Amino acid sequence: MRTFSHLDIEEQTTGTLSYDRDNGWSKPFPSLDSENTLVVVFAAHEYCDAPEPLLEICNYFPESKIIGCSSPVVICDGLLLEGAIAVGIIRFENTQIRLFSASVNAFEESHAAGQQLGEQLTNPDLKGVLMFADGVTTEATELVRGLQERLPPDVTIAGGLASGHTLDDTWMLCDGELKRFHACAVGFIGNRVELTRATGGGWxxxxxxxxxxxxxxxxxxxxxxxxxxxxxxxxxxxxxxxxxxxxxxxxxxxxxxxxxxxxxxxxxxxxxxxxxxxxxxxxxxxxxxxxxxxTTADEILDGVDEAIERMRSKTILPQNNALAICVSCAGRRTVLLDKTREEAALAYDGLGHGIHQIGMYAFGEISTTSSGPPQVHNETLTMGLIREY
The missing domain is CATH 2.40.30 (Elongation Factor Tu (Ef-tu); domain 3)
Structure with missing residues (x-):
């Protein structure tokens, strides 16, 4: 006689997978496409010139909202991957998601771009915003400040700035379309959605x-x-x-x-x-x-524990059906060197393996609310935990 586990009874609404040129996709795409599905993609810069895997994602999730950006090193469920793609998926049952983008061709346009995104996203039931922007032309603090000015109070804002090996190979994925010099944001609207943020340093x-x-x-x-x-x-x-x-x-x-x-x-x-x-x-x-x-490499790794403790102080960590977006600073890699993979693994272990995790190394990290000073960081590990309860 078959016994049913908790996971058999509760339908899974999140998933992750990765891609590299040698092995292809790590697993089949999950059947989670819907108009209220969010697909987050972090990918090495070279996939802008060879976008076939990115097109596969868009073709498999035609109804979903797809957002992401470039990063030479990506994270998928605790694994550090170079020259690869990491994909995180979460489907909502009682939450609306809205996705918009704005061009940012120079630092001076950042504030206006943030205001534009805020005007498009604002809603009395908006609970959180996940935002990524080009790390070359965006002044992140002004982008966030402009966004804050148009949002309801206390909305959580998380995300980061696209990165690359050089300043010439950054790009954005905005609703499935590859772009440069843009900011892209998705808003979570509803009474049963949560975006919880936490940061860790180690300095x-x-x-x-x-x-x-x-x-x-x-x-x-x-x-x-x-x-x-x-x-x-x-x-x-x-x-x-x-x-x-x-x-x-x-x-x-x-x-x-x-x-x-x-x-x-x-x-x-x-x-x-x-x-x-x-x-x-x-x-x-x-x-x-x-x-x-x-700092030292070991102290940087202590910053992961700091972020996990802050996350635990803000929410009870779910056992499953949550997606963690980890954005760490590209500069931390220059300290960690061979220990960089330990940062991703420690974050995955600390959050719990039932929580799907993807991440990237960014030119700047965003972790704030719509109230108070815009908190845009360097040399920091930021976590955004998305779930519906």
Whole structure:
């Protein structure tokens, strides 16, 4: 006599699969296509020029909303995959999903693009927004700020910026169409849907606190009235035999924003010794408190536990029928090196193997709500857990 498990009784509404050129698809496509199915795709940049697998996804899910972007390294159920595609699917029974895109051809267009997306998505029953944008032309903080201005209060916003091996090979997948220089967002509308977000770092503070006394956009000109380069050089020094330029990739800055307990991390992209300015990977408001950070590979992995604990503090983790979107910073890979695959595995283990997981390494991570300052991160692991209850 056959016995029925819990999974036999409760129909599965989520799934994951992956693709690589040597082995093809890891499993058959699940029969989850519907007008309220979300398909999230992360793929290596070369599939923009050889899109046959992406077309297979679009053909198999003609009714679904398809969103995604490029990333040289993707994650699928705890496995780190290079040159591959990771696909996550979730079908909703009592939730509407809406998907829109907006062009972002330059940093200056980011705020207006966010407002446009917010106007299209706004709804009294909107519970969450999953958003991806081109990592080359988008100023993520302004994009999120524009979105926040048009949304109801306390809507969760999660996502990240498309990445590539270089700045020339990023792209977006917006409703199944390949695009560059766009932002794409999907909204979850209903009373039984949940998008829960959490972040983890793994960085420790060094040096002394300073005030950003002159900034413009992503450029930090002065700390405590001195050229930013001079202050940064004193605090970082030439540890472990590295020069200042090489050290900058291992010594990001943390920004302490007013009325926000969480610290925002900013990568140091370039240091101009002539002008004394530091170019960051995201915006830096004038007047914020700044401090240098550093880390090790093991400390970065501790950041995964931090994110899991924060997720557990916000929701009871489901046993199945949930989709986790993990967006980690591309810069974390430069610290983790051979241990990068451990980050994906730890996140999968921590959330529980009943929760399907896909992820990517991004040029910036988004984890915030429509209330309060827009939280756009670098060097951070962010998680967005989507489920219907």
């Amino acid at each position: 420790r503070l060094i040096g002394t606190e300073c005030q950003a006394t002159r900034t413009a956009g992503r450029t930090l000109f002065e700390l405590d009235g001195e050229p930013a380069h001079d202050v940064y050089q004193r605090q970082v020094g030439r540890e472990m035999g590295f020069g200042l330029h090489e050290s900058s990739t291992r010594y990001p800055l943390t920004l302490r924003l007013p009325n926000l307990e969480m610290q925002i991390v900013r990568d140091v992209n370039t240091v101009d010794e002539v002008s004394g300015a530091i170019e960051l990977a995201g915006d830096i408001p004038e007047g914020v408190t700044v401090q240098v950070m550093t």
